């Protein structure tokens with residue numbers, strides 16, 4: 001993609017499929033229980049079942065492990081420990097180009113790096129037999145002291161390795177003196193807790209070997225990375241690994257990496273010469289998979305009396321597993337969202353002896369916006385202007401750090417449209433001004449933004465003499481609606497009904513795609529598909545004998561030069577096929593690409609108990625062309641609900657003594673339930689961004705979470721005057737704030753933040 005995308009068949013939208021809220025093509029399969037998820041796959045012969053035994057210490061070594069009783073149990077085929085595990089490649093490398101393709105060995109030695117790490121693996125004739133035998137394994141540990149908390153360890157923070165264009169630090173101008181000389185100053189410290197992906201479908205794997213190749217059915221967002229990770233770990237050629245993931249019950253970043261269920265199943269299946277199936281329990285999900293790091297963030301805003309920002313700084317501390325280098329990129333949006341001559345963002349990583357922290361829905365922005373957008377709310381109050389007006393006054397003309405134009409940017413339009421829909425003008429700017437009985441009532445808003453990405457992707461299409469277009473790519477549908485939107489695109493491109501399109505995805509035997517992640521799935525895989533269809537149209541035109549630009553595709557026919565023929569007959573018995581490809585190019589360097597939006601929330605706060613209730617919430621977004629209004633709206637609403645969870649509920653509590661998450665199940669790790677969620681509305685503004693990709697779309701999956709929680713926090717402040725900068729906003733914090741009424745916002749900054 002080196003130039004703006006030209007006018008194309010999707011713009012013509014002859015069948016009207018693009019943008020319409022069509023139902024999910026896999027909806028029927030799913031509600032009938034016929035969409036097969038990894039754990040439900042039966043393939044490769046009689047299956048053995050694995051159970052993972054997790055370390056009950058967070059740091060140290062396994063000094064003794066006695067498996068005799070377990071091995072004697074009925075039905076047990078294999079007990080694997082570090083004594084008998086096959087040799088694998090060492091973990092890493094640390095700075096791999098694709099960190100989700102890194103070698104991830106299991107039971108490699110007796111070292112324990114985090115609570116919940118695999119220390120043994122039992123395979124038996126049934127899950128129950130494996131689990132019951134696992135309980136008979138006797139393990140002695142030599143435990144060493146670990147570090148488990150971020151705040152007490154900030155002195156050990158290091159600068160994490162960034163990537164080109166995403167360096168850990170950024171500086172423009174001279175922040176410190178500019179901030180010091182600003183008329184108005186906000187200097188606020190925020191904390192966000194560890195959060196979990198909490199997908200509906202826990203990880204599960206069925207692995208078996210056939211003709212020297214391992215076939216892995218698992219729940220993976222990134223199939224090619226998963227394939228390479230297995231190959232790298234087991235030291236076999238990638239061609240000897242096939243990963244299949246046809247239906248996925250939610251990813252949210254937790255299925256970007258693969259875990260021990262994949263590797264242990266693959267190794268055991270090789271030894272036992274039979275399929276091995278391993279599922280993680282819900283409780284195991286908390287320690288055995290990744291989580292979002294907690295963060296400490298300091299946001300400083302220096303502004304003139306009229307609210308125009310002169311200096312803006314966003315500094316973030318997060319944790320990483322002792323052997324990894326991840327950091328929560330919470331300051332990224334602050335590099336591009338608002339104008340200011342003097343700018344600073346930093347990211348620091350603290351190595352802790354916790355399970356691996358990694359991407360969770362909108363890594364960076366999701367928690368970064370909780371801080372930045374509250375700070376902006378505080379500044380608006382200081383200036384004495386509406387929070388929307390403050391953002392309008394700080395709208396940059398171009399990307400303020402990269403000094404390149406935006407591909408498209410409708411932040412102001414989103415705020416204004418949302419304000420009208422929401423009835424923002426009815427908000428009382430003074431906090432603690434509206435009370436209904438015992439309930440304080442407040443309204444808050446926040447901006448939304450997320451970076452837009454494009455990754456290399458390929459796709460194969462084939463048209464047969466029955467008029468069926470088959471699309472193949474190693475793309476995943478993690479529940480977002482990928483099958484559906486690609487069916488719409490393919491049908492619209494070829495001028496055939498959606499029922500004539502057969503989408504085949506979720507298999508590494510198909511052309512490689514980057515998979516689902518970073519909200520780049522629709523744009524990347526969709527552009528590969530678009531190119532494949534474009535090539536196929538050219539082939540049809542050639543066979544038809546008319547120039548490609550002079551033909552139309554509609555009703556299953558190609559027409560032009562006064563003639564018309566069915567595609568089926570033109571394809572003939574041999575069919576017609578094409579391969580397409582998208583490569584990101586100069587456009588990402590020439591244009592700053594983000595999606596935008598605005599959140600509006602109304603809450604009540606109980607004057608006695610501090611209980612916060614969300615009354616209503618509206619999000620308005622601009623994210624390029626919307627392919628399917630129904631699936632896009634679902635993404636936005638779901639993401640906003642994540643924002644509600646971040647604001648009010650979610651908190652994986654670390655036991656500072658033992659380094660594990662105390663509330664490691666869905667009874668105690670609270671996510672919003674139906675009773676917590678009133679009607680949430682999401683809208684999209686018309687937008688066609690021809691700089692982003694051939695589809696002129698932007699990612700929508702992660703946008704809706706960005707800023708959503710801040711709108712709620714700002715509404716809570718507007719309701720009752722309590723500014724809680726430590727998420728989640730639980731009753732204890734609100735009550736404490738109600739008692740202190742108005743004194744919290746002047747709380748001092750801890751010593752380690754003093755510059």
Ligand code: MOS
Pocket residue numbers: 221251252253254256359360361362363516517518519
């Ligand atoms: Mo996303 S956190 O890349 O699934």
